[in-house]
Amino acid sequence: MDPKDSAHAAALWVGLHLILLLVLGVLVTRQRRKHGVEIGDGGVPGLVQAIRAFGNATEYVPTALVGLAVLAMTGAAPVLIHLIGVTLFLGRVLHAVGLSRSSGATWPRAVGALATWIAYIAGAAALLFYAIP
Secondary structure: HHHHHHHHHHHHHHHHHHHHHHHHHHHHHHHHHHHHOOOOOOOOOHHHHHHHHHHHHHHHHHHHHHHHHHHHHHHOOHHHHHHHHHHHHHHHHHHHHHHHHHOOOOOHHHHHHHHHHHHHHHHHHHHHHHHHO
């Protein structure tokens, strides 16, 4: 296995998550313009939801991407990086969709949160495995 394969796998998921964060940020901006709200949420439910969808992603995604990058640096198998990356990405997309549509509990939000936690657990376990020489 070429060590660059791990880096390429991590690069794919970092790139896709950056696009996801950009899309969520644009959705906040669109809501702000639509409702004329410059700071805060203005009490506008759609803006509150867009802000939380973006905020929640920014709370979880950066740490997970650091984990993927470190896994790539350890030479972890690309398939492992892809499995964690796709689980995290699908989880974050589902969570954002669920939160954007309703402030209450929705199945996409619940499944998205669960997938995110699974990616975190798998990433943590893999990092600990690769930490032991």
